[in-house]
Amino acid sequence: MKRWDKMSKAFTRVGKEIAMAVKAGGPNPDSNPSLRRAIQNGRAVNMPKDKVESAIKKASGQGAAAYEEIVYEGYGPHGVAILVVTATDNPTRTVSNVRVAFNRNGGNMGSSGSVAFQFTKMGVFRLKPEGLDPEALELDLIDFGLEDFGEATGDEGEPQLVVRCAFESFGAMSKALEERGITPISSGSAFVPATLIELDEAAATEVLELVDKLEQDDDVQEVFYNLG
Template sequence: MAGHSKFKNIMHRKGAQDKKRSALFSKLSREITVAAKSGLPDPAMNARLRSAVLAARAGGMPKDNIERSIKKAEGGEGDAYEEVRYEGFGPGGVSLIIETLTDNRNRTATNVRTAVSKNGGNLGAGGSVSHGFDRMGLINYPASAGDADRVFEAALEAGAEDVTSTEEGHEIWTAQDALHEVLKALEPVLGEPEGAKLAWRPQTMVSIGEGEAAQLFKLIDALDDDDDVQTVWGNYEVPDEVMEKLG
């Protein structure tokens, strides 16, 4: 399990629980509303909103909920959220980037710091770990989109920079400013992706053992439980045999 997991990966690992599903929908709805307010409330004309809608669909969010979140932005409803990024370290020296959407910086900072410190980590200053990551576009396709060769050829033709394929699916990496151009070129060939967004890709990975992985997952779960936390990125890598032990 590689450490650029997004919340759908965390949700998959924890199982489909009603409480977690509701919390995920809340996070997705918040991102849709913020994205719609940042530009035109039309996914075809607003790249960020397009990404948010794709993520919502992949998360199983009902169409009515998605449309309601967009209309909330059109009507000027909802709180004024701002994006705040936190950086720090987890168990085993793993680097973490924590992205949030908040209407109260003090509350979010306190909650994030508490979750990290109580689970074997510590926060650092801005830029303390992001220099070890590349800001890139990430497009996710399920394994059903095709075999590794087909997806690689399609991605290469579309202008992507790299592809990682596993039994679970395909990750297509693009230059930061080329994400949506590549996505537009891929959809006629591979169909609609599970997700497409700007991401933090680690330049080097840190392999961690069973004890460190268990503690790291507790840290990520604690962050996941915070409504303000949208995404957690890390440079951890957990061997398959360790993942099997942890269930």
């Protein structure tokens, strides 16, 4: 059941990403790089093609929901800094839900700028390692704003390469990968903490319970925090 809940949440997140991309740049992925990226991210979470097409059609129609991205800031238990990225058509509802989640789970919501300075917004690309020479690729991408290159695993434990760049270099990095015939598994932005807070298991669990409550909200796209 938890797996299906996670999949449903992922589809909702990508659906909103598609809606915002269509609203900003139209329904044709050939001329809308943001929509291409959203479709790519849909594939990464195994979103069926018919659901992707339905989301594009729905976002193109009259009366489509107008989502806006809003980032909320706060502190969790034990002083852990948290950024909550939302996509909402009702900011009043969203801010209320986020505040309740903080208050009921040992945290407190902060004002704009109270937490964000502890994070750097970066572009993130996840790649399949098959057929790639990681060392050569890392050197090759330095000229396009590469700041970090490493290994990770996907949701199913599959190996991945992770490319990070300054968010201002996102377009250049995306183009560089495309020119080299590399199609990312997924791509987007992430808020990377400058420093991490190390906590014992019990304290860390308290923080993760708050993160879980935030992530359950349909308006929440992603949650970033500086727990080590």
